[in-house]
Amino acid sequence: MPYRSSLRAGSFDDRIVLVTGGGSGIGRCCAHELASLGATVVVLGRNAEKLQRVVGEIHDDGGRADSVVCDIRDEEQVRLAVVQTVERYGRIDLLVNNAGGQFPAPLEHINSKGWQTVLNTNLLGGFLVSRECYTQSMKPRKSGAIVNIIADMWQGMPGMGHSGAARAGMLNFTETAAAEWAGIRVNAVAPGWIASSGMDTYPEAAKPLIRSLPKHVPLGRIGNEAEVSAAIAFLLSEGASFINGTCLRVDGGAPNARRHYPLMPAEPAGGFDGFHRATTPDIFKS
Template sequence: MSTASPGTSPPSAGYRSVFRDGLFAGQVVIVTGGGSGLGRCTAHELASLGATLALVGRNEDKLLAVQHELSADHPHAGGHRIFPCDIRNEQQVRDTIASIVRDLGRIDGLFNCAGGQFPARLEKISLNGWDAVVRNNLHGTFLMSRECYTQWMQDHGGAIVNMLADIWGGMPGMGHSGAARAGVWNFTETAACEWGHAGVRVNAVAPGWIASAGMDSYDEHYQALLRSLKRKVPLQRFGTESELAGAAVFLLSEASAFINGTVIRVDGGVPNARHSFPLPAAGRTIEYNGFPRYQPPTGLQEQTR
């Protein structure tokens, strides 16, 4: 009998990781935004490698669904817990980290995956809209990182991975998110310097156009724009959730023990494309997708008449 949670399809096979078995055995890793999209996929990747997950997010139902998935797909890890929390609220974050330390006994890694934004030109963004995005993407990353450091990592070491975006050269159409992510970039470099002495490494991943379920939240006009974007990628395709998760997990792992203050771009080479060079159509495409529960967003499918 399948143990998949309602609304999800059971996996046809286990998560196909590129890392060695048991890489995170005995370790506790926090994933914010763990109830959907990139956070969900990364949680599965980590659980397949033996980690115990602390899933943090605002939507308890989504966290519960992923918790059930992890227990069904990766029973050898087990002990995964959910911690509903608004990462923009300082006291909630402080209490959540204290609960994780109390309930799970340690914190070895933190993936600050939670975030959110909406498409809008700068002149159309209200102060409330700007503040909501910056508080979520920047303030939440800072609060989670600070509390993990002060409550555990400064005495035991650990790894933090933050979420950026393809902010190079600006982020027209999402200036609030671009400003926040640029702040996360600088915070990452600063924390890497200030906390390195304690054995705490702080790095970041910067996804480009990843075909994640979150893209279906945009309206049809913006989805039409998104569908056209893969022709601006030198690899001529969108990325998968597994490709982003693999980069984040590498930075959380012992393999990156001398990597600190670095950003890994997972964008297919978009910043390297130039208007003076027409990108050829793809002659072949090779992608990595190890997540059997992965469902590409329907909004990115080419429309037919």
């Protein structure tokens, strides 16, 4: 059973796409979708085993994929990873800045090391990869598109203030790059609560809260990886050729819910799940 994308077959024929954080979660799903649409996908991350597993999956499905091991927080590693990719494939047409991570903690319990680690992962790393793809490949060719994955950080992120600050910075970077890097489209996607492997990384104490999330979403459910990937693929596609410097929310309307207006109980709205290799996070299996 192949990936069932909402875009037409061959939408990314002959395109070279770099996907950071491509070894799991949304990055893995997006890599599969883009490969199914004809792209050669290079997944980048720190864990070689995870990257190779995704590359093997894509090859088994008849797609083209490769991997580069890199810590996006390290400027020289990023430069060399992009050099390696450009030398191997001649160029990078498209970039999905998906790598990220955080840990739950109130502001008063976050020390400077923890704060800086999350900012480096979610803000500095995205900037470094974008800059290198732009300077090494996109600027000389005057062509390319970048999608930065951020998060629902509007009205703050209580319990994850370090991530909220980094994601807000990434949105501003997106808007600035869209203006400075003329000819290169730079957009963002902000996933809300998504059922991906990342849900299983949170501590036991957070699980009751995670399981309660659907009741806070107007659509009555949380999203899945394919729904986020569909938004990313669209923004990279020729159909989005005049969309630049914007952010597409994929959150079921959760930021629009208000305490003074209780959500009406209803059957969860149907979703789109085209990812043939998707797995349900353990937290939602029981």
